[in-house]
Amino acid sequence: MSVDAKTVRRIGNLARIKIEENDLENYADELNVILGFVEQLNEVDVDGVEPMTSVTPMALRRRQDKVDAGGYADKIVANAPLSEDNFFMVPKVVE
Amino acid sequence: MTDLTKLSLKETRDGLRAKQFSSVEVTSAYLGAIDGANQSLNAxxxxEGEGAKKQAQISDEKLASGNGGALEGVPLGIKDLFATRGVHTQAASHILDGFLPEYESTVTSNLWDDGAVMLGKLNMDEFAMGSSNETSYFGPVVNPWRADGSSQNLVPGGSSGGSASAVSAWLCAGATATDTGGSIRQPAAFCGIVGIKPTYGRCSRWGVVAFASSLDQAGPLTRTVEDNAIMLTSMAGFDKKDSTSADLAVPDFAAAVERGVKGLTIGIPKEYRLDGMPDEIETLWQQGIAWLKEEGATVKDISLPHTKYALPAYYIVAPAEASSNLARYDGVKYGLRVAGKSIDEMYALTRAAGFGREVQRRVMIGTYVLSAGYYDAYYVRAQKVRTLIKQDFEKVFASGIDAILTPATPSAAFGIGDKEMAADPVKMYLNDIFTVTVNMAGLPGIAVPAGMDKQGLPLALQLIGKPFDEETLFAAGRVIERSADLDLTPKSWWRK
Known part of the structure; x- marks a missing residue:
């Protein structure tokens, strides 16, 4: 499988990365080198093999469903490029 | 007075305890060394000069009253991937411009609880994506080592290149690092120092900027095996804030260092013998086998049949996880924002400006292999191959193998701006061919300097262990270190 400029534009949109029109072909070439490299996985017989979900045998720990932290909205927004009254500020989303 | 920066971490710790020198003295010595070297090495x-001196004073008070911790007063460098409260934390990326965490990573908290002093934050490949430390927004790091008679700057390896360069050039007593596909062990090999990637779950990932969460592990870079064991003991431990943290007691790793290899069975995997591998790597490997035999280990040929598929599977799994983890950098919560007409345009412009090319490429690959119609063909298949890779190791360990010996890297350090690697990302990826299997299987692996190539550059061997058996790796690694008995002193060309 390989990607073309149109696919690169679509992936860029999904990944929310703006890709300049004159860079689409370069990007396609670079991605195709990597996709060509991973192609060899098709040689492997994976019939009946379970896909890995955890690298160490462990059950996900659970905790009580209760609040044990919080009350520091000022810290949460402290690094925001733009915030007001402990809210993140973004361009208008709803008309 | 002796140069305090030339002491090992253990000698520093012991000298502080014996009050032969103070933490303020050793910290100042390191700050002076950094000042003289950083312009050349960019490590x-x-x-954090003022902060370090303040911490050192507190340590000196504790040492005076006999209340010092396990690393009391020892100056360390911290990879920029670890969140440090109020201190530069950008994963060497433009997109985290100005980010100052409101919290401290668990690993660094553990080190400060044991009394360590932070000298500063270390350069790295952007978001830990790279094998040469050339993808950093802050520019490449330079390896303290140069080929005999050459003035060409070499890469320190990556992604923990700043950590490795700083340890090798005596700019800290030890450094934290992280390893997703080889990012501790490959730079350790290139810079002639020791690096362990512990078992997945040994060190908490909480507060470590995430790259590929099922592969990322923190570990130490140090100048000796014993130092490495001491530092890992402080870094490791269960943490309820990391859901994959292992709820296991941390042994005193240093106690295992002189245990030797008598009675151990060491496996030699034939699949790690590559076509076109330089003769000196093969010779080094045979030398390592001979050393372990001389010290009483049994050596057995083994097979890990899916080895060659580890790197291609990694380049599906790691970018897939990265594309999810890096979705959080959107210009809203922290770091860089590039204004756009709509929120979507703001996201896309911010991420285009904030991520370097290698990071963008991996996010794109990850997005593609997870997208509708390709998920099964790429991602699920890669996770199945990962199961097979892990089973290869399980079978070998079940057959009585205690540890596996391999080369650490297919070559010594290469030049900064290598044209072939710049032109072909896969060539760069091949640096991790011997190390990436260990991450895919969640195992511990250590790189130990074992020889020099014909240009006088350090080469390393890797030992791979059973889950949570880092102790055997320290013991066997120490045998390699002692047998090789190398002079790992780079010529100090970088000093002002």
């Missing part, structure tokens, strides 16, 4: 991207 530190933030030096």
């Amino acid at each position: 530190y991207i933030c030096v």
Whole structure:
């Protein structure tokens, strides 16, 4: 499988990365080198093999469903490029 | 007075305890060394001079009253991937411009609880994506080592290149690092120092900027095996804030260092013998086998049949996880924002400006292999191959193998701006061919300097262990270190 400029534009949109029109072909070439490299996985017989979900045998720990932290909205927004009254500020989303 | 920066971490710790020198003295010595070297090596991207001296004074008070911790007063460097409260934390990326965490990573908290002093934050490949430390927003790091008679700058390896360069050039007593596909062990090999990637779950990932969460592990870079064991003992431990943290007691790793290899069975995997591998790597490997035999280990040929598929599977799994983890950098919560007409345009412009090319490429690959119609063909298949890779190791360990010996890298350090690697990302990826299997299987692996190539550059061997058996790796690694008995002193060309 390989990607073309149109696919690169679509992936860029999904990944929310703006890709300049004159860079689409370069990007396609670079991605195709990597996709060509991973192609060899098709040689492997994976019939009946379970896909890995955890690298160490462990059950996900659970905790009580209760609040044990919080009350520091000022810290949460402290690094925001733009915030007001402990809210993140973004361009208008709803008309 | 002796140069305090030339002491090992253990000698520093012991000298502080014996009050032969103070933490303020040793900290000042390191700050002076950084000042004289950083312009040439670019290992530190933030030096915390005032903070370090303050911490050192507190340590000296504790040492005076006999209340010092396990690393009391020992100056360390911290990879920029670890969140440090109020201190530069950008994963060497433009997109985290100005980010100052409101919290401290668990690993660094553990080190400060044991009394360590932070000298500053260390350069790295952007978001830990790279094998040469050339993808950093803050510019490439330079390896303290140069080929005999050459003035060409070499890469320190990556992604923990700043950590490795700083340890090798005596700019800290030890450094934290992280390893997703080889990012501790490959730079250790290139810079002639020791690096362990512990078992997945040994060190908490909480507060470590995430790259590929099922592969990322923190570990130490140090100048000796014993130092490495001491530092890992302080870094490791269960943490309820990391859901994959292992709820196991941390052994005193240093106690295992002189245990030797008598009675151990060491496996030699034939699949790690590559076509076109330089003769000196093969010779080094045979030398390592001979050393372990001389010290009483049994050596057995083994097979890990899916080895060659580890790197291609990694380049599906790691970018897939990265594309999810890096979705959080959107210009809203922290770091860089590039204004756009709509929120979507703001996201896309911010991420285009904030991520370097290698990071963008991996996010794109990850997005593609997870997208509708390709998920099964790429991602699920890669996770199945990962199961097979892990089973290869399980079978070998079940057959009585205690540890596996391999080369650490297919070559010594290469030049900065290598044209072939710049033109072909896969060539760069091949640096991790011997190390990446260990991450895919969640195992511990250590790189130990074992020889020099014909240009006088350090080469390393890797030992791979059973889950949570880092102790055997320290013991066998120490045998390699002792047998090789190398002079790992780079010529100090970088000093002002």
